[in-house]
Amino acid sequence: MRNKIIPYNPELKAYARALRKNMTFAEVILWQKIRKRAFGVQFHRQVPMLNYIVDFYCHEIGLVIEVDGSSHDHKYLYDAKRQGALEKQGVIFLRFTNKQVLKNLFGVLLAIEAKVEELVEEQNSD
Numbered sequence: 001m002r003n004k005i006i007p008y009n010p011e012l013k014a015y016a017r018a019l020r021k022n023m024t025f026a027e028v029i030l031w032q033k034i035r036k037r038a039f040g041v042q043f044h045r046q047v048p049m050l051n052y053i054v055d056f057y058c059h060e061i062g063l064v065i066e067v068d069g070s071s072h073d074h075k076y077l078y079d080a081k082r083q084g085a086l087e088k089q090g091v092i093f094l095r096f097t098n099k100q101v102l103k104n105l106f107g108v109l110l111a112i113e114a115k116v117e118e119l120v121e122e123q124n125s126d
Contacts, residue, residue, distance in 0.1 A: 005059060006089050008048035016053050019046040026098035027055060027067050033109055034065070039116040050089070052082050061119040062091050065112065069098040092119065 023031065023045070034043045034056065043065070047057040056065040064086065068079075083093055094115055096108050 004062065004090065006049040006086070006091065009051045012048035012051070012053055016046045016048050019053060024067065024069050024098060026069065026101040029105065030065070030067060030096075030101050030108070031056070033105070034112065039113055041116055041120065049091070050085055052086065054086070057091075058116075061116065061123060063115060063119060064091050064093045066093060066095045067098060067101055068095060 027045070031045055035045075041058045041060045041063075043056045043058045045056050047054050049057065049064075054064045055067050057063070087093065092115070094112060096111075101108055
């Protein structure tokens with residue numbers, strides 16, 4: 001499954017591009033820390049997958065990182081459906097709130113690092 005490109009709706013490309021230009025402050029902060037192979041793998045931002053766009057995705061290990069702001073407060077069912085559809089494609093999710101990224105960036109980065117190491121090790125043992 002690893003390094004699998006998930007099919008996506010091509011109509012989402014322009015919207016994903018717009019989202020890259022208008023990331024939330026928490027997304028910008030996190031992007032600065034995970035870009036350029038900071039954890040030994042490459043993340044991409046605002047990636048179309050199926051009929052959705054995820055905040056950050058690493059094709060190499062199939063990991064999605066979502067940063068949920070207040071816009072997600074009343075979208076629990078939508079987020080669960082979206083995550084479930086993507087998990088059926090073999091994708092693994094890490095979710096953080098804006099508050100976690102802004103108030104505990106070190107803890108968020110440790111969690112990401114641990115998950116990346118786990119997935120890389122799992123991939124290497126296959």
